[in-house]
Amino acid sequence: MDSITKNRQSPETLRSVVARAYGAALVPTGDDWVHELGHGWFNVAYRIRLRDARQVVLKIAPPAGVEVMTYERGAMATELAALELIRSHTSVPVPAVDFADTSRELVDADWFTMPFVDADNYGVIRSGLSAHEQDRYDAALGALTRELNTIQGPAFGPLGGPGVATWREHFLSMVADALHDGERRSVDLDYAALRSIFADQSGCLDPVTSPRFVEWDLWASNVLVRDGRIVAIIDHERAFFGDPLIEAGFVATQLPSFGNPTAFVRGYGRTGLTPGEQQRRRLYTLYLTLVMAVEVAYRGRTGPAHHDWTRARLAEAKALFDR
Structure with a gap:
């Protein structure tokens, strides 16, 4: 790209x-x-x-x-x-x-x-694999993500600090930064509505009290595979200490356009999400799609297809709060 x-x-x-x-x-x-x-x-x-x-x-x-x-x-x-x-x-x-x-x-x-790791990029070859092979890799990725999330952080926030005592404070600061980034580049979004959703729903973040290592950007394209197993994960620049439920593998539990999450969730060791976790996951999905819609303005070389796709995902994420 x-x-x-x-x-x-x-x-x-x-x-x-x-x-x-x-x-x-x-x-x-x-x-x-x-x-x-x-x-x-x-x-x-x-x-x-x-x-x-x-x-x-x-x-x-x-x-x-x-x-x-x-x-x-x-x-x-x-x-x-x-x-x-x-x-x-x-x-x-x-x-x-x-x-x-x-x-x-x-x-x-x-x-x-x-x-250099001599292996295939899972995101590139995934569509050519059988359903069984995809299931095996997705489950393995879920298990690796769970292991990453066992790393305990000193506080919520950047890996290098400074951190804060509560997940609500840090997550809302992440949201505020993304919204400000959009406004700074005049990205056409309904900022008032977005701020209202995050503020009104933020109470669901309080049960998260243990800062955990979160990759956040662990998509198939950041996974290298060889001989039927994952041999490396790459591109860790978006990691922070937060709530493991914000991980990329859980996005598809709410937005089908991101794929089928069944094998990932099984590999992670989850049997489902509680109502409170579903509420948090909706906020995380909205934040992710907000970032995707804003970052287009900071990359400089994107076509209308990508722009339209990110806007459609943001609209889907906002619609989750209308149900």
């Missing part, structure tokens, strides 16, 4: 980055040693073949002068913190970090490198 947030660099700069991360002896020469990985929509990622034939991935944060949504500020620091937490506290497979650079001496943004 293309976006103005992708901080593409020249081959000369990429060679300098490789030299800093792996040493001058491993800087590639010749042609055909670098390829952009195009699945993401925020950071640019390159697959690079080092001189010793090892393959690595370089991720670069957006350019310093490109405006991003409030919750995306410092996203690469969040991803690095998430990777450390996951590797330290779970058995969930994630790539190791080879080198991270926040100096901005070679590039006008943070960057890091990691080994």
Whole structure:
């Protein structure tokens, strides 16, 4: 996917980055040693073949002068913190970090490198798999998501802090940021109605008292599979400490346009949602679709089809409160 947030660099700069991360002896020469990985929509990622034939991935944060949504500020620091937490506290497979650079001496943004995982992107191949294979992968993703959610946080909020004592306070601050981001870019939304829904329904958030690690962006496109199993999950820049019920896998329990959640929910170990959980999940669905509708204005290169799709999902999420 293309976006103005992708901080593409020249081959000369990429060679300098490789030299800093792996040493001058491993800087590639010749042609055909670098390829952009195009699945993401925020950071640019390159697959690079080092001189010793090892393959690595370089991720670069957006350019310093490109405006991003409030919750995306410092996203690469969040991803690095998430990777450390996951590797330290779970058995969930994630790539190791080879080198991270926040100096901005070679590039006008943070960057890091990691080994390339030779596997298929589940989001790309999913439609070509049998129903049985999809069911197995979705259930495995549910189980991995549950394990991620076992990580206990010190407070609700960003992985790097500062956090707050209540989930209601942090979630409403996330909502306020997204609404402000939309207003700042003059995105045409019914802001008064949205603010009213979130304010009126926010009491259902109070039963959540334990801050847990939440990936939030764990879609099929961020899952790598090989030989019938999940071998890595990637793209952790949207993680925070919050309510596990906000995870992406639960969205389809209310919006069928996001797929069939049955296998994910089973793999997670859930048998269903209580009325209170359903109410929270409606708020989380509305927040997600709000972010999707607003972020179009911050990517710069989207067509009418994507714009219309996000608006339709936001309308569906708002309609959940009319029932």
